[in-house]
Amino acid sequence: MELRTEEMLLNIGPQHPSTHGVFRVVVKVDGEKIVEATPVVGYLHRGTEKIAESLTYTQIIPYTDRLDYLSSMLNNYALVQAVEELMNIEVPERAEYLRVIVMELSRLASHFVWWGTAVLDLGATTPFIFAFRDRELILDLLNEISGARMTFNYMRVGGVKWDAPEGWLEKVRDFIPYMRKKLKEYHQLVTGNEIFLARVKNLAVYDGETAIKYGLSGPNLRGSNVKFDIRKNQPYSIYDRFEFEIPVGENGDVFDRYMVRMKEMEQSLKIIEQAVDQIPEGEIQAKLPRVLRVPEGEVYTRMETSKGELGIHLVSKGKDKPYRLHFRRPSFINLQIFSDLLVGNTMADLPAILGAIDIVLGEVDA
Amino acid sequence: MADLLTRPFSWLNLLYISLAAVIMLGIVLFFVTYAIYFERKVIGWIQIRYGPNRVGPKGLLQTVADVFKLLIKEDIIPEKADKALFRIGPMLAYLPAFAVIAVIPYSEKIQFADVNVGILYYAALSSITITGILLGGWASNNKYAIMGGMRSVAQMISYEVPLIMSFLGIVIMTGSLNLIDIVEAQKDSTWFIFPQIIGFITFLIAGNAELNRTPFDLPEAENELVAGYFVEYSGFRFAFYYLTEYVYVFAMASLMTVLFLGGWDAPFGLDFIPGIIWFILKFMLLVFYLFWVRATFPRVKTNQLMGFAWKVLIPVALFNVLLTAVLKILNVY
Amino acid sequence: MFTKKRGEINVWGKGLLQGLGLTFRYLKEPKVTIQYPDEEYVLPNRFRGIQYLDPEKCIVCNQCARICPTNSITLSGKPNPDPEKKGRVLDTYEINFEICILCDLCTEVCPTEAIKMTNKFELASYSRDNLLKDKKWLENNNTNVREANH
Numbered sequence: 001m002e003l004r005t006e007e008m009l010l011n012i013g014p015q016h017p018s019t020h021g022v023f024r025v026v027v028k029v030d031g032e033k034i035v036e037a038t039p040v041v042g043y044l045h046r047g048t049e050k051i052a053e054s055l056t057y058t059q060i061i062p063y064t065d066r067l068d069y070l071s072s073m074l075n076n077y078a079l080v081q082a083v084e085e086l087m088n089i090e091v092p093e094r095a096e097y098l099r100v101i102v103m104e105l106s107r108l109a110s111h112f113v114w115w116g117t118a119v120l121d122l123g124a125t126t127p128f129i130f131a132f133r134d135r136e137l138i139l140d141l142l143n144e145i146s147g148a149r150m151t152f153n154y155m156r157v158g159g160v161k162w163d164a165p166e167g168w169l170e171k172v173r174d175f176i177p178y179m180r181k182k183l184k185e186y187h188q189l190v191t192g193n194e195i196f197l198a199r200v201k202n203l204a205v206y207d208g209e210t211a212i213k214y215g216l217s218g219p220n221l222r223g224s225n226v227k228f229d230i231r232k233n234q235p236y237s238i239y240d241r242f243e244f245e246i247p248v249g250e251n252g253d254v255f256d257r258y259m260v261r262m263k264e265m266e267q268s269l270k271i272i273e274q275a276v277d278q279i280p281e282g283e284i285q286a287k288l289p290r291v292l293r294v295p296e297g298e299v300y301t302r303m304e305t306s307k308g309e310l311g312i313h314l315v316s317k318g319k320d321k322p323y324r325l326h327f328r329r330p331s332f333i334n335l336q337i338f339s340d341l342l343v344g345n346t347m348a349d350l351p352a353i354l355g356a357i358d359i360v361l362g363e364v365d366a
Numbered sequence: 367m368a369d370l371l372t373r374p375f376s377w378l379n380l381l382y383i384s385l386a387a388v389i390m391l392g393i394v395l396f397f398v399t400y401a402i403y404f405e406r407k408v409i410g411w412i413q414i415r416y417g418p419n420r421v422g423p424k425g426l427l428q429t430v431a432d433v434f435k436l437l438i439k440e441d442i443i444p445e446k447a448d449k450a451l452f453r454i455g456p457m458l459a460y461l462p463a464f465a466v467i468a469v470i471p472y473s474e475k476i477q478f479a480d481v482n483v484g485i486l487y488y489a490a491l492s493s494i495t496i497t498g499i500l501l502g503g504w505a506s507n508n509k510y511a512i513m514g515g516m517r518s519v520a521q522m523i524s525y526e527v528p529l530i531m532s533f534l535g536i537v538i539m540t541g542s543l544n545l546i547d548i549v550e551a552q553k554d555s556t557w558f559i560f561p562q563i564i565g566f567i568t569f570l571i572a573g574n575a576e577l578n579r580t581p582f583d584l585p586e587a588e589n590e591l592v593a594g595y596f597v598e599y600s601g602f603r604f605a606f607y608y609l610t611e612y613v614y615v616f617a618m619a620s621l622m623t624v625l626f627l628g629g630w631d632a633p634f635g636l637d638f639i640p641g642i643i644w645f646i647l648k649f650m651l652l653v654f655y656l657f658w659v660r661a662t663f664p665r666v667k668t669n670q671l672m673g674f675a676w677k678v679l680i681p682v683a684l685f686n687v688l689l690t691a692v693l694k695i696l697n698v699y
Numbered sequence: 700m701f702t703k704k705r706g707e708i709n710v711w712g713k714g715l716l717q718g719l720g721l722t723f724r725y726l727k728e729p730k731v732t733i734q735y736p737d738e739e740y741v742l743p744n745r746f747r748g749i750q751y752l753d754p755e756k757c758i759v760c761n762q763c764a765r766i767c768p769t770n771s772i773t774l775s776g777k778p779n780p781d782p783e784k785k786g787r788v789l790d791t792y793e794i795n796f797e798i799c800i801l802c803d804l805c806t807e808v809c810p811t812e813a814i815k816m817t818n819k820f821e822l823a824s825y826s827r828d829n830l831l832k833d834k835k836w837l838e839n840n841n842t843n844v845r846e847a848n849h
């Protein structure tokens with residue numbers, strides 16, 4: 001007997017526990033199977049790019065904090081990098097080291113949130129709390145150096161706002177072995193768990209070629225065995241001085257993306273360790289005129305954030321404000337593959353797949 | 367106490383029976399209140415938090431406050447819902463949950479009904495709850511709710527099979543479906559957890575699934591279905607669904623204590639401690655286990671859940687039945 | 700690349716038990732919660748809370764209002780009442796905390812350190828109107844003021 005079934009249109013979000021903010025996806029489901037999915041974005045759109053056109057460069061920095069608010073330091077850097085590139089500014093050594101330390105701390109913090117929430121989406125609650133406990137330590141460190149817990153506004157064109165307070169570097173140094181121990185616990189709690197493995201292995205597989213076609217970057221790309229990390233392939237700041245590896249996955253499934261991020265945390269710790277050891281004394285801010293006028297020109301700079309390639313396209317007409325500022329937001333571009341990955345999978349896989357892409361709505365909608 | 371039912375009818379006896387039921391309801395409600403509190407505490411401790419600690423001393427009144435809040439909330443029935451079914455749903459889910467408690471012997475004396483087919487009664491009644499859950503999911507006229515309801519039916523029906531099969535071994539060993547006989551049999555030999563270890567493990571897993579608790583909490587999977595079948599419920603109707611869940615925790619843990627852990631039987635000859643205390647201790651251990659698992663595991667997927675039931679649990683449980691039967695014939699037991 | 704160590708036996712269920720062991724161990728681990736309203740949350744000196752204003756020091760240079768990315772500062776000056784002295788003094792000064800993003804730029808540009816950050820961060824209020832803080836309020840907000848702006 002043929003069973004008469006009907007497809008059902010299900011509207012997930014913008015208020016839904018596992019859409020990580022205000023993301024909406026309209027799925028057509030056949031029972032539990034998803035046959036079609038349309039993501040709808042824009043609920044958090046604030047027009048940052050347009051606002052930036054009427055702000056001076058210093059004023060834009062706090063706005064970049066609010067793009068990917070889980071790793072604001074990285075966004076801060078993206079902007080100052082573009083401006084420095086166009087103005088040809090030599091940044092003092094110590095400032096560069098401080099930048100690298102806070103950026104890697106920020107990357108760790110962002111990955112913790114991802115780890116906690118991605119596993120929370122699979123139904124385990126404890127990892128989330130563990131991740132936030134450790135993130136809290138990072139936020140405390142960043143709070144101490146920048147004066148804020150999430151929206152740091154720490155970097156300045158030509159340097160950083162503050163030097164590290166007394167004893168701060170030691171605290172960072174102490175944090176590293178602690179975190180290494182905790183990472184082992186993370187693996188113990190989640191990575192080996194058979195239920196977890198059954199849920200994420202061979203889920204939402206794509207190969208490297210597909211990933212490149214979609215323009216994916218970051219762990220989403222590296223999970224599919226493409227060794228591409230801007231920190232290595234096109235070193236910016238002082239990343240060429242550090243020794244670290246780029247973890248890649250083999251099969252390009254959710255588990256590989258998970259593993260890439262987990263290994264990346266270890267590499268971040270390694271970078272911080274080296275940076276803390278090598279940091280020289282000295283200035284933290286280059287000598288610059290009070291009003292920054294960026295010479296006429298156009299530049300595209302890019303960097304590796306926790307989500308992927310964050311690019312900045314900056315067009316200047318020689319004023320103190322940009323003529324046009326465009327952010328290539330990795331979360332937004334990585335999200336493009338989402339609906340294609342959903343088709344054929346079940347409802348229960350939806351949060352797992354979304355979690356593995358690791359989006360931040362502040363960045364998706366900008 | 368159990369002979370109340372067999373005495374000739376009189377108003378006094380009816381009063382006793384009702385009184386006993388009310389007392390039991392009180393005990394169960396008390397348990398549920400503090401089970402929720404305990405669960406939140408245990409999960410809190412595991413998650414390096416304190417858990418509830420603000421309402422009352424050490425947060426002991428937190429659940430009371432929560433329930434009170436639920437009771438005084440506005441009663442909302444969605445406009446497009448099937449009103450009658452929407453109302454019946456929670457009741458239908460709760461009634462059998464309370465009814466199954468009647469057959470469980472807590473100690474030599476404390477038992478409400480000495481039913482000859484005790485476990486069968488349990489298994490039969492507990493399946494009625496599924497209807498209540500499906501009704502609730504269907505009547506809410508909400509897509510998440512109907513998905514949750516369907517998941518729950520599929521899950522409960524699949525897991526009922528291994529659940530029943532896993533205690534068949536005990537039935538073979540004792541030759542009785544009566545729960546008191548089963549406990550007495552364990553007093554004479556050893557607790558059935560040892561000869562029936564396979565049965566115990568399958569029962570533990572199937573029981574967990576039957577309770578809809580993590581890692582088998584698909585019907586209310588928060589991250590996919592928001593809340594599953596009771597997504598549209600609020601106020602006291604929601605409280606009933608919630609209560610059902612915890613009353614089943616009570617019932618399932620009691621049943622497991624009776625079947626596998628020797629009920630009120632004291633281990634190591636420590637008879638001077640009354641049986642009821644032993645019962646409570648064993649019972650708490652099992653309840654703790656449920657909370658512990660909840661704080662540790664992620665949730666499984668629907669297809670994995672079904673595959674696990676039919677491909678792993680049922681064959682294993684069947685094998686256990688077979689093994690027990692063979693050993694019984696060989697007179698090992 | 701995620702190969703197992705050699706000699707590692709892998710029985711199904713090992714990971715589950717490992718997880719259970721870890722969570723059991725955590726049962727007695729010290730708690731990290733800060734009982735916030737009862738327990739004070741200590742913030743570092745650089746923390747950017749609500750501003751403190753010293754009207755005496757202000758030279759009405761308007762730099763803070765100009766740098767503010769959200770235009771939340773409005774201020775006005777008046778001629779110095781003491782005819783002997785030159786310059787202007789502050790007349791009104793308001794920060795709208797509905798839109799202030801506590802970015803720290805105003806305190807950074809202030810040449811006389813008239814405006815400084817404090818550690819106070821509790822701004823919750825029942826009405827939006829309460830979030831418009833005037834000169835007097837900002838002047839009275841003088842606890843836990845940051846030592847140096849730079």
Ligand code: SF4
Binds near residue numbers: 772794802803805806
């Ligand atoms: S902290 Fe920033 S937003 Fe707030 S008043 Fe100062 S400059 Fe404006």
Ligand code: SF4
Binds near residue numbers: 756761774808812
């Ligand atoms: S920048 Fe300082 S001195 Fe200038 S107007 Fe603002 S508060 Fe006054």
